[in-house]
Amino acid sequence: xxxxxxxxxxxxxxxxxxxxxxxxxxxxxxxxxxxxxxxxxxxxxxxxxxxxxxxxxxxxxxxxxxxxxxxxxxxxxxxxxxxxxxxxxxxxxxxxxxxxxxxxxxxxxxxxxxxxxxxxxxxxxxxxxxxxxxxxxxxxxxxxxxxxxxxxxxxxxxxxxxxxxxxxxxxxxxxxxxxxxxxxxxxxxxxxxxxxxxxxxxxxxxxxxxxxxxxxxxxxxxxxxxxxxxxxxxxxxxxxxxxxxxxxxxxxxxxxxxxxxxxxxxxxxxxxxxxxxxxxxxxxxxxxxxxxxxxxxxxxxxxxxxxxxxxxxxxxxxxxxxxxxx
Amino acid sequence: xxxxxxxxxxxxxxxxxxxxxxxxxxxxxxxxxxxxxxxxxxxxxxxxxxxxxxxxxxxxxxxxxxxxxxxxxxxxxxxxxxxxxxxxxxxxxxxxxxxxxxxxxxxxxxxxxxxxxxxxxxxxxxxxxxxxxxxxxxxxxxxxxxxxxxxxxxxxxxxxxxxxxxxxxxxxxxxxxxxxxxxxxxxxxxxxxxxxxxxxxxxxxxxxxxxxxxxxxxxxxxxxxxxxxxxxxxxxxxxxxxxxxxxxxxxxxxxxxxxxxxxxxxxxxxxxxxxxxxxxxxxxx
Numbered sequence: 210x211x212x213x214x215x216x217x218x219x220x221x222x223x224x225x226x227x228x229x230x231x232x233x234x235x236x237x238x239x240x241x242x243x244x245x246x247x248x249x250x251x252x253x254x255x256x257x258x259x260x261x262x263x264x265x266x267x268x269x270x271x272x273x274x275x276x277x278x279x280x281x282x283x284x285x286x287x288x289x290x291x292x293x294x295x296x297x298x299x300x301x302x303x304x305x306x307x308x309x310x311x312x313x314x315x316x317x318x319x320x321x322x323x324x325x326x327x328x329x330x331x332x333x334x335x336x337x338x339x340x341x342x343x344x345x346x347x348x349x350x351x352x353x354x355x356x357x358x359x360x361x362x363x364x365x366x367x368x369x370x371x372x373x374x375x376x377x378x379x380x381x382x383x384x385x386x387x388x389x390x391x392x393x394x395x396x397x398x399x400x401x402x403x404x405x406x407x408x409x410x411x412x413x414x415x416x417x418x419x420x421x422x423x424x425x426x427x428x429x430x431x432x433x434x435x436x437x438x439x440x441x442x443x444x445x446x447x448x449x450x451x452x453x454x455x456x457x458x459x460x461x462x463x464x465x466x467x468x469x470x471x472x473x474x475x476x477x478x479x480x481x482x483x484x485x486x487x488x489x490x491x492x493x494x495x496x497x498x499x500x501x502x503x504x505x506x507x508x509x510x511x512x513x514x515x516x517x518x519x520x521x522x523x524x525x526x527x528x529x530x531x532x533x534x535x
Numbered sequence: 536x537x538x539x540x541x542x543x544x545x546x547x548x549x550x551x552x553x554x555x556x557x558x559x560x561x562x563x564x565x566x567x568x569x570x571x572x573x574x575x576x577x578x579x580x581x582x583x584x585x586x587x588x589x590x591x592x593x594x595x596x597x598x599x600x601x602x603x604x605x606x607x608x609x610x611x612x613x614x615x616x617x618x619x620x621x622x623x624x625x626x627x628x629x630x631x632x633x634x635x636x637x638x639x640x641x642x643x644x645x646x647x648x649x650x651x652x653x654x655x656x657x658x659x660x661x662x663x664x665x666x667x668x669x670x671x672x673x674x675x676x677x678x679x680x681x682x683x684x685x686x687x688x689x690x691x692x693x694x695x696x697x698x699x700x701x702x703x704x705x706x707x708x709x710x711x712x713x714x715x716x717x718x719x720x721x722x723x724x725x726x727x728x729x730x731x732x733x734x735x736x737x738x739x740x741x742x743x744x745x746x747x748x749x750x751x752x753x754x755x756x757x758x759x760x761x762x763x764x765x766x767x768x769x770x771x772x773x774x775x776x777x778x779x780x781x782x783x784x785x786x787x788x789x790x791x792x793x794x795x796x797x798x799x800x801x802x803x804x805x806x807x808x809x810x811x812x813x814x815x816x817x818x819x820x
Binding site: 296340341381383387392393394425429431433441442443462467470 | 537540563565566567568570571574575613617621645647650651654655658680681682683686687689690694724725726729730732733736797798800801804808
C-alpha cells in the first residue's frame with residue numbers, strides 16, 4: 210500500500226495526463242491488497258474517478274457500458290445501491306450510483322422509482338436520514354438523500370421542511386455546522402449542510418450576518434502554507450480544498466482565501482510519476498484526494514479544467530443538463 | 536466474505552456468526568454490511584436468552600470490550616462507534632462508557648467520532664453534570680487549543696437549557712473568566728475567542744465589556760505591541776458599535792495589511808461593512 214511517491218518540485222504544473230492514466234488503471238490493480246480492502250466503497254471510488262476525469266476534460270476515459278453495467282449490478286431489490294454487488298444497500302453508494310448515471314446520461318438504466326422509495330424509507334421523524342437500515346443518522350445522509358432525489362426530480366417524496374430544520378439545528382456558536390446537533394463545526398459537514406440549503410432553495414434561512422460569520426470561519430481554515438484544514442488547530446489536507454472552497458462558493462466568498470497559495474499547496478501534492486494527489490505532500494495518493502484536489506482547482510479557475518458545480522460536485526455540464534441553466 | 540454472504544442469505548443468527556463477523560471486522564472494520572449483521576445476530580441471541588449461557592459464552596460486556604480493542608486499532612473508523620451506541624442504547628446503561636471514551640481521547644484528543652459518541656452519551660443519560668464539565672477543564676488544561684474540547688464545554692454548559700431560557704448569571708460569569716484565562720495564556724488561539732463571544736451572546740452581555748481586556752493584547756494605537764489578531768477583530772466590532780469609525784477602520788486595516796494578510800479580502804469586506812449597524816453575528820447561536 211505504501212508505494213514510494215515522487216512528489217513534484219514543479220508546483221506550477223498540473224499533470225493532467227498522469228492523473229488520467231492513474232484513474233484509468235485503478236481498476237486493473239486487482240493483485241494489490243488495497244484493491245480488496247476498498248471493496249466496501251468501490252461505487253464511490255468509481256464516482257470519484259469519473260468526476261475527476263470529467264473535470265480534467267477526459268469524460269470518455271472509462272468505458273461507458275462497463276460503468277453502467279457495474280452500477281446496475283450494485284442495485285438491490287429494495288431500490289438502494291451497495292458499494293459493490295456483495296454489499297448491502299446504503300445511501301452513500303446510492304448517491305454515487307445516481308451521480309455516475311447522471312454524468313454518463315443513463316439514469317434510465319436503473320429502477321429509479323425503487324430508488325426513490327428506498328431513500329424515502331430512511332427519513333426519520335426529526336427530518337434526518339439514516340445511512341442504511343442499521344446505520345448512523347446525521348447531516349451526511351441528509352445531503353446524500355436530498356441530492357439523490359433532486360437528480361431524480363423527486364424531492365416531493367420526502368419531508369423537505371423537516372430535513373432543513375434538522376440541518377439548521379446543527380449550526381454552532383462559531384457559525385459552522387457539525388455532524389449532528391451539538392457536534393463540533395467541521396468543513397465537511399458545512400459542505401453537506403450548505404448543500405442541503407442550496408438544493409432546497411433555503412439559503413435565505415441563514416441571516417446575512419450568519420453567512421458572513423460562517424464564511425469568515427471558512428476563510429480562517431487557510432494556513433500559512435496555503436493549504437486548508439477542516440477544523441481549527443488541525444493539519445491541512447487536500448480534500449478540504451473542496452469542502453471549504455465549495456462552501457465558500459455557495460456563500461459567494463471564494464475570494465476570501467489566498468488563491469495562489471492554495472493552488473501552490475494543491476499542486477505540491479501531486480505524484481508526478483504515477484499520477485494522483487495525496488492528502489499532503491509526502492503521503493500516498495488515492496482517488497478520493499485526487500478528485501477533491503482537482504475539483505478545488507476548478508473552483509479557483511485553474512486553466513484547462515471544466516467548471517465544477519459546488520453544490521453537487523459534478524461538472525456544470527451535467528447539472529445544466531439536469532436542471533437547466535442557472 | 537462469500538461464506539458470510541451465504542450465512543446472511545440463510546438468515547442465520549447462530550453463535551458461529553459472531554466468530555465469522557469478528558474475523559472479517561478484524562481485517563477491515565469499515566465493512567458496514569458486517570457490523571449490521573453482527574448487531575442483528577447479537578440481538579437475536581439476546582432475545583432468545585442465549586447470551587452468557589453455556590451455549591454462548593459471549594456477553595454484551597465482552598462485546599463492548601472487544602469493540603474497544605478494535606477502536607484502539609482503527610481510530611478513524613466510525614461504524615465502531617455506531618455499533619457501540621446501538622448496544623449501550625439497548626442496555627440503557629452507561630456504566631464505564633465515559634472511561635472508555637477517555638481512553639480513546641488519550642490516543643487522539645480531537646477524534647470526531649469519539650466526541651460525537653460522547654455527546655450522544657451525555658444526552659441519552661442526561662450527564663450534563665460536574666464530572667462532564669471537569670473533563671473539559673482537564674482536557675483544555677492538557678491542550679488549550681483543543682477546539683473539540685471547547686465545543687464540548689459549550690455543549691455541557693448550555694446544551695441542557697430549554698430554548699429561550701437564559702443561563703444563570705454566575706454560570707455566564709464563570710465561563711467568561713474561564714475563557715479569559717485561556718486567552719491570557721494563548722492570545723492567538725481562535726477557540727477561546729469564539730467561545731467567549733458565544734457566552735456573551737448567551738448571557739446577553741454586551742461585547743463592549745471586553746474592550747479593555749482586548750486592548751491589553753492589541754492596542755490599535757501601538758501596532759508594534761499587538762499580540763492577537765482575534766483581539767483586533769473583536770475591537771473593530773466594539774469600536775464600530777460605539778461609533779468610533781476611525782479606530783474600527785484602523786483595526787481592520789492592521790489585520791488586512793499586517794496581522795492576517797492571507798485573508799485581506801475578508802478584512803476589507805468587513806471594513807466596507809462598518810457603520811451598517813448589523814452585528815457581525817446575530818444572537819441565534
